[in-house]
Every structure is written in C-alpha cells, then in structure tokens.
Amino acid sequence: MNRTASTRVVCCLDGLDPAYLAAAETPEWDRIAATGTTGECRGAVPSLTNVNNVGIVAGTHPGEHGITGNTYFDREAGEQVYMEEPSFLRCETRFERYADRGEAVAAVVAKEKLERFVGRGCAITASAQSPLDWLVDAVGEPPGIYSGQASRWVLDAALHLLDSCDPDVLYVSTTDVIPHKHEPGSLEANAWVGALDEGLGSLAARDITLCATADHGMNRKTRCVDLDRVLAAEGLSGEVIALIRDRHTYHHQNLGGAAYVYLGTLTDASATIGDAEGTGADTGDVAAVADRLEGIPGVDLALSAAAAAERFALLPDRIGDLLVLGDRETVFGSLEDCGTGNDRAADTYGNVDLRSHGSHHERTVPYVSNREIDLAYNAAAFAALDEGE
Ligand SMILES: [Zn+2]
Secondary structure (H helix, E strand, O other), rough: OOOOEEEEEEOOOOHHHHOHHHHOOOHHHHHHHHHHHHEEOOOOOOOHHHHHHHHHHOOOOOHHHHHHHHHOEEEOOEEEEOOOOOOOOOOOOHHHHHOOOOOEEEEEEOOOOHHHHHHOOEEEEEOOOOOOOHHHHOOOOOOOOOOOOOHHHHHHHHHHHHHHOOOEEEEEOOOOOHHOOOOOHHHHHHHHHHHHHOOOOHHOOEEEHHHHHOOOEEEEEEOOOOOHHHHOOOOEEEEEEEOOOOOOOOHHHHOOOOEEEEEEEEOOOOOOOOOOOOOOHHHHHHHHHHHHOOOHHHHHHHHEEHHHHHOOOHHHHHHOOOEEEEEEOOOEHHHHHHHHOOOOOOOEEEEEEEEOOOOHHEEEEEEEEOOOOOOOEEEHHHHHHHHHH
C-alpha cells in the first residue's frame, strides 16, 4: 500500500448551497482556505444527490457513469424504477482504480442507498443508516437520518475511521435534510453549517489532503407545475419522470426542478407525435414539443434527449425524449400530491412553498481545499487531490 502520501479525503456536504456558507460563520472553512483554495464549481445537471455523488466517486459526468436521476423509466416494462442499484453504473469508479493499484479506500455516508453506489472498490463502507458496530462504539449511535445531527455523526465517524484505519482514500457524504427545511441564515441552518464546519476542522487537523464540496445547491420554490396535466392540455400523452423521486420523500415530497418526459402516443389527432406503439417520438416532433413546453410559465428549458445529452453530458438512452428544467422558483410534480388546492383537471400549476433542487439553478456549489487546486466541477475533486500528491 502507498503509505508515503497523506490520505486524500473528499467530503460531499449534501445540499450546501453557497448561500448557506455566506450566511454563517465558518472559521474552519476559512482556516482551510487560507492554506489552500476556496471557490465555487459546477455540479452535474440534474442537480441531484446520487447523480453528483456518483460523479465524484466515478470522477466523471453522467454521460459516462450512467446515473442520470433517482428514478428511471423502463420503457419496455412500462414502469418507473428507482435507480439505486450499483448495477446501473456504466463505468469503473475511481475507487475501483485506487483499489486495483493497492490503495485502501473507505467511505462514510449518510444514506444506505448511497453506500451501495459508492461502495465499489472500497475496503470499508459505513452509513448512518446501517452503521458498523465498532463505529457506534466509538462515536455513539447515529441520530435519525432525518435529523439535523446525522451529518455531524457522519463527519465524526469519518474522523474515527481515519484515525483507526488510516485509509489511503476516504470519501465522506452527509445529508441535506436541513437545507430542504430551513433557509440560509436561519438558526437551524447556521447550526448545521457550524456542525459541518467543526467536523471539517477536525478532519483538516490531521495529516490529510482535503477537498470539501457539495452535490447540489438549494432554492426556495413557490410554483409547482404538473407536467402530466401540461401534456394532457397540449394533447400529448407520455410518462413524466420526476427526477428527484426516491424513497426519501420527507426531504422533498418528490418535488424537484427537473423531469424527463417519455413521449407516448398522441391523444390529439391534429398533431403527429410519437409512434403507434408509444415507444418514442421522432426528432422533429420532439423539437416541436420542446418549443411548446418552453412556452409554459415555470419551464426554463425543454431539451430533446440529444440536445440535453450534449449540453449537460447525459446518457441519451436514460433520459427519455425530453429533459425539462424549471426556472429558479419552480418544481415539477403532481398538484394532488403537493396540496395547492388546484384540483381541477384544467389546472396545470399551483402555489407551493418549499426548498428543493434538481434544475440547473442548483448546480453551483462551493468548495474548499487545503491544497491550491482549481476545481471546475465537483466530479474532479479526487483528480485535483491526486494531482497534488
Ligand atoms: Zn443532495
């Protein structure tokens, strides 16, 4: 094993929008920056947790690693599938390459679903949801995954793992329950940022090469657009996949700023979208639908799969016919589910008040390192540290 270099540690601080940092005191972050660098970089779009965590451990964009959202639509089976199995990964991760060359890789994450994704190539993995006994003995029982303290437990566990196992590479990923629920500068948000800051400070006090960044930002959302009803109003049929949809609905109620649309057959005889089997639409028609969707209030961008794949480095065969991205204030979801009171079938949008992510408006994230690095994308965090070794 390579024991001459210090351990490379990347922390993904889930949902740490730059606005949270700006509104809080972060003495440790500032101390780390003083010996290295701080700045902002870009995350992947859709700006979701798994998409970006996998991006960091794979060291590449979704077009290569294949995780394009939390949910995937299996067109043949006609059903939505949670994209939470490591088998959805389309490439080798950096961790597997580190392991191949004899390095010991460890990961401590908040959620179990992420543990399986990042676990490839790891000698040790732990999550706050299913913690290892010896970590619990050392740092205590993890608080509930939906509590504000879960992120701090992850950082404490990471510190203990660093001290007791001396891995060559350590990945740490926290949870975004607080930024989903509290605005920047609030008491709760500042307590969360303060806890992250202390945890980072403890890690940085060790002989490590550190980079902390985030998976995505977070914005207040005041409008919910029901894309199923929009399609119906436009005379189109199709499957709308809310990309944030996962098993952790407490955080976000499945309302996020990005959706993939799988066009089906037409319900309106005046237009010609889709083929007879409902297995896809042709290029010219999709472009026409994209134009129409971009005219809907709250929709910022509607891109054909080819255009979306090119612009955001996505995998064309996992993103349906269209990628639809909301404006800064808009989420996509079912009006019945989000309780706007807009229950008439003709209603296509309603008012909400929540905090969420998923669109290109939440792709800017902060980073800090105790080395002088220039990070353009969060997915390059490990590469940036490797270069410094
Ligand atoms: Zn997240």
